[in-house]
Amino acid sequence: MSFYEEFEKIKAEPFTEIFSEVTPQDVEKVLMKGRISESDYLVLLSPAAEGFLEEMAQKAHQLTIKQFGKTMQLFLPLYLSDYCVNTCTYCSFSIDNVFPRKRLTMEEIEVEAKAIAEMGIEHIILLTGESRIHSSAEYLAESMSILKKYFSSVGIEVQPMDQAEYETLVQSGIDSLTVYQEVYNEAIYREIHTKGPKRDFRYRLDTPERGCRAGMRSVNIGALLGLDEWRKECFITGLHAEYLQKKYMETEIGVSFPRIRPNAGSFEPAFDVTDKNLVQAMLAMRIFLPRTGITISTRETEELRNQLIPLGVTKMSAASSTEVGGYTKPKETQSQFEISDERSVEEIRNLLRFKGYQPVMKDWQIL
Amino acid sequence: MNDQLHIGGKAFESRLFVGTGKFADHKQMKEAIEQSRSEVVTVALRRVDIRKPDEHILNDIPQDVTLMPNTSGARSAEEAIRIARLAKASGMGNWIKIEVISDQKYLLPDNEETTRATEVLAKEGFVVLPYMSPDLMAAKRMQEAGAAAIMPLGAPIGSNRGIRMKEMIQIMIDEMELPIIVDAGIGKPSEAAEAMEMGASAVLVNTAIATADNPVEMAKAFDLAVKAGRLAYLSGLGPTSMRANASSPLTGFLK
Ligand code: SF4
Secondary structure, three states: OOHHHHHHHHOOOOHHHHHHHOOHHHHHHHHOOOOOOHHHHHHHOOHHHHHHHHHHHHHHHHHHHHHHOOEEEEEEEEEEEOOOOOOEOOOOOOOOOOOOOOEOOHHHHHHHHHHHHHOOOOEEEEEEOOOOOOOOHHHHHHHHHHHOOOOOEEEEEOOOOOHHHHHHHHHHOOOEEEOOOEOOOHHHHHHHEOOOHHHOHHHHHOHHHHHHHHOOOEEEEEEOEOOOOHHHHHHHHHHHHHHHHHHOOOOEEEEEOOEOOOOOOOOOOOOOOOHHHHHHHHHHHHHHOOOOEEEEOOOOOHHHHHHHHHHOOOEEEOOOOOEOOOOOOOOOOOEOOOOOOOOOHHHHHHHHHHOOOEEEOOOOOOO | OOOOEEEOOEEEOOOEEEEOOOOOOHHHHHHHHHHHOOOEEEEEHHHOOOOOOOOOHHHHOOOOOEEEEEOOOOOOHHHHHHHHHHHHHOOOOOEEEEOOEOOOOOOOEOHHHHHHHHHHHHHOOOEEEEEEOOOHHHHHHHHHOOOOOEEEEOOOOOOOOOOOOHHHHHHHHHHOOOOEEEEOOOOOHHHHHHHHHHOOOEEEEOHHHHOOOOHHHHHHHHHHHHHHHHHHHHHHHOOOOOOOOOOOOOOHHHO
């Protein structure tokens, strides 16, 4: 059994119609409930719920404060390699884009690690393009022998791996796994992933479960918003998160709402996802899953991120660079996508304090 | 009135323990702790930056309180044991609140793993206070394993739902020799008073103070409520018992 079986059951549902049938009265009813069901979650994602965003925000805010307090965890991505064997039409690292590729040596990793640690950051996520050769489990585990000295929590966002590989990584000290499905629509998935191992929809969909089974402390999922109708994508993401939370109770499940950003190709998102849509998605998720971590990256603008802080977000990246070696030698390599919020860690910390939130730099200890 | 709480060789006047998570900032946390008059403060080792001793949260915890580092984040006995040792090695003393939580949805403690960690750490000389799901037999095992007090949850952590586990906790209070400290779930001062009226030795409060609109005033309110509840208990409201207690025993003359 995996989430794929659940997914099979619902994927053909006429979501657009179901969403359009929701009435304001349905939304009101759901907002009065304590715990909400899957169909209630669907109601909160509907166009009818757009008239209740303030009520949803109040509820999401209260739930978040109760579960997480007035705190916000900060982290940074560390790009180790931009080699990739796939052709995702929306990403600059696609094998079709020709540019000089780079992978950090252990010495270079140490230099970048030092630079990040100096900003006061304790939690990082290692990122690479998808290449079993250039970002192998061995390479990542080796990098941990250096990174351990500088950070108290290290996650990965790399190509999907087998359970045994994840077990090796957990052994090395890596404690979180992020893998976005990109899009839960199989047809669109095949269209935009034209070549490479990433074409295997099922293998990717089962990845979070392999991570849970391997003992990752936290596993983060998400859909890249803009590839399909966002209401449906967010609904399935929520069901996926709930499924994982139920089945792997030891793992902390988190979700993210990445929106497509400008990149080296000229990919135009097929579906528009407005700020209002993003907010609705986030609020509905918080109300549906009160204990799930929600991450917001520097893909979003400064202004929007400021506003999103009290709406259910529990983790934020700050001062991110999305290029390999970007913390010590910026603008020398290709960035994965443009970032929108370029503020420093100190600026983000000050902003959080100003908003009445404690920036949490450290929330785990590699044992 | 001399009504001190004794745990791990120390005596305390206050029966309110406080937590340090969820505050908006350290300054507010510090003030709230001061106003709560608490003498035992729990802090998650995972939030303490042991590499940077100058910057961390410990600097904002009043010097005269007993630090009770907790193993929050641990999902097995082994992890809890490692965290406890790290806390001790980094100079945080030998008190440890064992928290082993292997369910990330409700954050309910794992009593079996907690007992295992208690046994190992008590042998190593720690003053061990296990956080647990209220269960008399499990509490007895923790006592045998060397626990210094037992910390049953009143309701799931952070839920502010009050003492939902009242019946179970009452049984533990009545039957256990060790101090029973109600931890988690207390959302209002009246609920802290209720726990004290029941005969609990102390309560631990975090969310209800940290997430109040005015945490500092709320800390004061909890201090007063705990005192009121304790006074009520000592004045003869209790001890209550699940068994029938004849007010004037008919067989009292026999002994
Ligand atoms: S999204 Fe990932 S797999 Fe696709 S091209 Fe970019 S780096 Fe490669």
